[in-house]
Amino acid sequence: MTNQFTRSDKAYQVFEEEQISRGIDIDQAVEQIKALQIETPSWGYGDSGTRFKVFQQEGVPRSPFEKIDDAAFVHELTGACSSVAIHIPWDHVDNFAELKDHAQAKGIGLGAVNPNLFQEDIYKFGSVTNTDPDVRKRAVDHLLECADIAKTIGSRDVSLWFADGSNYPGQVDFRQRKHWMYEGLKALYEALDENQRMLIEYKFFEPAFYHTDLADWGMAFNMANKLGGKAQVLVDTGHHAQGTNIEHIVAYLIDEEKLGGFHFNSRKYADDDLIAASLDPYELFLIFNQIQLASADTNPDVQKTAKDIAFMLDQSHNVEKKIPAVLRSIMNVQTQFAKSLLVNHQALAEKQVQQDVLGAEQVVREAYEFDVRPLLHRVREELGRPIDPYKAYEQSGYEANISSRGKGGMSW
Numbered sequence: 194m195t196n197q198f199t200r201s202d203k204a205y206q207v208f209e210e211e212q213i214s215r216g217i218d219i220d221q222a223v224e225q226i227k228a229l230q231i232e233t234p235s236w237g238y239g240d241s242g243t244r245f246k247v248f249q250q251e252g253v254p255r256s257p258f259e260k261i262d263d264a265a266f267v268h269e270l271t272g273a274c275s276s277v278a279i280h281i282p283w284d285h286v287d288n289f290a291e292l293k294d295h296a297q298a299k300g301i302g303l304g305a306v307n308p309n310l311f312q313e314d315i316y317k318f319g320s321v322t323n324t325d326p327d328v329r330k331r332a333v334d335h336l337l338e339c340a341d342i343a344k345t346i347g348s349r350d351v352s353l354w355f356a357d358g359s360n361y362p363g364q365v366d367f368r369q370r371k372h373w374m375y376e377g378l379k380a381l382y383e384a385l386d387e388n389q390r391m392l393i394e395y396k397f398f399e400p401a402f403y404h405t406d407l408a409d410w411g412m413a414f415n416m417a418n419k420l421g422g423k424a425q426v427l428v429d430t431g432h433h434a435q436g437t438n439i440e441h442i443v444a445y446l447i448d449e450e451k452l453g454g455f456h457f458n459s460r461k462y463a464d465d466d467l468i469a470a471s472l473d474p475y476e477l478f479l480i481f482n483q484i485q486l487a488s489a490d491t492n493p494d495v496q497k498t499a500k501d502i503a504f505m506l507d508q509s510h511n512v513e514k515k516i517p518a519v520l521r522s523i524m525n526v527q528t529q530f531a532k533s534l535l536v537n538h539q540a541l542a543e544k545q546v547q548q549d550v551l552g553a554e555q556v557v558r559e560a561y562e563f564d565v566r567p568l569l570h571r572v573r574e575e576l577g578r579p580i581d582p583y584k585a586y587e588q589s590g591y592e593a594n595i596s597s598r599g600k601g602g603m604s605w
């Protein structure tokens with residue numbers, strides 16, 4: 194008999210006892226894991242590739258509706274993915290209310306609306322920062338169209354990433370473009386309802402190789418700050434230079450009440466968009482650790498910010514199967530989140546005051562070293578979901594079902 198670590202199992206009981214003896218409120222941890230929702234990206238279900246090749250897989254969705262079907266099945270198996278982000282025009286449909294109804298009927302919602310300002314020829318030299326006023330207007334109109342779509346589908350977040358940048362010194366006027374960027378963002382800001390948000394994402398390079406208009410968190414933060422409360426920064430874990438201390442950025446932005454969301458993925462070299470925590474699990478754990486610490490801050494506004502972050506995957510699965518890749522990502526994120534709940538905050542604060550360098554590091558690392566499968570299995574069991582969603586998918590027959598879609602589905 195295999196040990197499934199369900200609540201009645203010995204492994205779970207040993208785990209629970211040890212955590213209680215460490216001062217961890219295990220029932221609270223269970224509730225927090227149950228509440229963790231990670232939005233999946235519609236484009237993670239479609240065909241994707243590199244500039245060298247897009248391999249077509251069998252069973253890939255042929256329409257935004259089918260992408261939603263796949264996302265809904267991921268939610269059915271995990272209970273942790275109640276919404277799916279859409280990218281416009283990749284997910285353009287004539288009637289967005291119909292798409293919303295379709296999602297609802299399948300048991301999920303539509304999440305962040307991502308404008309796409311990088312795939313049309315007119316954007317070759319930039320979108321909102323293009324020297325051509327007609328192109329800038331087209332770009333802003335698209336942002337406003339996405340704000341309208343977000344209103345139609347009842348989505349809170351418009352999630353922004355700009356490919357705008359340049360390849361050679363002298364090619365563009367940095368400061369002029371900074372002003373145009375602000376103007377474009379402001380037009381969107383003003384169109385948003387009070388309960389809506391715009392999330393400003395940054396990335397240091399690609400597709401532009403010399404400069405990018407929103408290259409780092411400081412630039413995104415500055416824009417968000419100048420715009421006001423509806424504008425927040427989005428951290429995509431793959432968008433930093435090697436060695437960047439992302440958890441520090443996270444702590445800083447939460448403390449400024451300016452962290453609105455995440456795009457989770459892993460990378461080895463650049464923006465590789467691999468399965469979250471497949472290469473860098475400790476980094477994701479340390480990010481969640483900062484979020485947990487801020488969630489317990491004495492300042493209620495900081496606490497509120499930390500508890501109101503949109504967690505999203507942003508990945509493309511080039512050679513691996515799409516739905517299993519999403520499931521593995523979600524399970525990886527849950528694992529690191531669960532571990533971050535095992536850090537004893539009081540012990541950490543004491544070690545910091547004592548200037549006990551290794552003692553403090555030990556408090557953090559110790560939590561990471563626990564095997565949290567018993568905890569996750571208990572959560573999934575209580576949610577009435579399979580304790581191993583990945584395995585459940587393999588056994589579900591879903592893959593055989595979607596194979597009738599054939600090859601040549603939607604890409605990105």
Ligand code: LRH
Pocket residue numbers: 236307354394396429456464507
């Ligand atoms: C850019 C990015 C951004 C896009 C997505 C497809 O690299 O991270 O979030 O919208 O990829």
Ligand code: MN
Pocket residue numbers: 354394429456507
């Ligand atoms: Mn992203």
Ligand code: MN
Pocket residue numbers: 396429431432464507
């Ligand atoms: Mn990216």
